[in-house]
Amino acid sequence: MSRGIGCLSLAWVAVCAPWVAHGQKRPAAPPAPRTPPALSLLESGAPVDQVVAGLQYADALSGDGKGNVYFADVVAGRIMRWSASGRLSIVRDGAATPMGTSVAPNGEVVACEARGRRVTATDADGYARTLVETYQGKKLNSPCGVWADAVGGVYFSDPRMDHGERFEQDRERLYYLAPGAAEPTPVAEDLQRPEALIASPDGRTLYVSDIADSKTWAYSIGPGGALTGKRLLAPAGARGLALDERGNVYLISGTVRVFSPSGGFIEEFRGPGPASSGAFGGEDGRTFLLACNIKKPIPGAPPGKVESQGGLYAVRMKVRGPAPMAPPVAP
Numbered sequence: 565m566s567r568g569i570g571c572l573s574l575a576w577v578a579v580c581a582p583w584v585a586h587g588q589k590r591p592a593a594p595p596a597p598r599t600p601p602a603l604s605l606l607e608s609g610a611p612v613d614q615v616v617a618g619l620q621y622a623d624a625l626s627g628d629g630k631g632n633v634y635f636a637d638v639v640a641g642r643i644m645r646w647s648a649s650g651r652l653s654i655v656r657d658g659a660a661t662p663m664g665t666s667v668a669p670n671g672e673v674v675a676c677e678a679r680g681r682r683v684t685a686t687d688a689d690g691y692a693r694t695l696v697e698t699y700q701g702k703k704l705n706s707p708c709g710v711w712a713d714a715v716g717g718v719y720f721s722d723p724r725m726d727h728g729e730r731f732e733q734d735r736e737r738l739y740y741l742a743p744g745a746a747e748p749t750p751v752a753e754d755l756q757r758p759e760a761l762i763a764s765p766d767g768r769t770l771y772v773s774d775i776a777d778s779k780t781w782a783y784s785i786g787p788g789g790a791l792t793g794k795r796l797l798a799p800a801g802a803r804g805l806a807l808d809e810r811g812n813v814y815l816i817s818g819t820v821r822v823f824s825p826s827g828g829f830i831e832e833f834r835g836p837g838p839a840s841s842g843a844f845g846g847e848d849g850r851t852f853l854l855a856c857n858i859k860k861p862i863p864g865a866p867p868g869k870v871e872s873q874g875g876l877y878a879v880r881m882k883v884r885g886p887a888p889m890a891p892p893v894a895p
Contacts, residue, residue, distance in 0.1 A: 622855035622874035629888025633845035676707035702732035716743035721758035740789035804841030844885025
């Protein structure tokens, strides 16, 4: 099961270090001053401990605000739960390439299944139901990033990923599925390839990573899930996004870059391997979990043949994750 490797330590990286995001380099941007160590969001001298090992490819982390973190072993098609007390359990087997998760106010785990071309919700008993799989009668592309709001609505991105089938949608969109709706509504159609998304702790701002355009955008959330006031948060895309209680946004793609809600650069750090996703958890909410997938040579295989060995790694922070969303009150 899990094991500790407290001998690992965080490695600071310069702002100009190569950016790992689907093989792309980070676009040129004005140099940002490095935050002095005294102002770092990480605990001083905090080690990085491996808390989950043996995954084929770890990704899709999301916290429920109560200390529990949900994540996916993508290749295995498994959605799992790391509890606030550090216990590991299986939520569901058989998900078709789960690329993103979000915990709804009712406790269901909403997941984007890229190869299944659908968005599903799994309850506490492991029962999964399909929320949406088509738009205007045509199959979705490859649902990827997802965020469930406080009223039961769901935002999700739908980029094109190679799953061996013909794409039916004419573009890569960001959608909103209103509570109880069978058909999603496009809320952003001007993004090249939207992937990761997450909302501010107050639920008023949605952050969306456009991985092809190497940018992360912020939108104001309006009535009915509408998005307005698009503004640039950061000149970089990300495979995963996370938030802390202050509303700082963590862009995760190989390394972790932290930006304030207004877009100011705060700091950059890395785990023991290329990171794909992250979320806050733990009994006091100050444990930041990071999904890292380390490529290692396959014994006896030709040179260049590698396998991904995924795991979750934990580091202690000075800040907590956002508080849990309150479920909607029935009229």
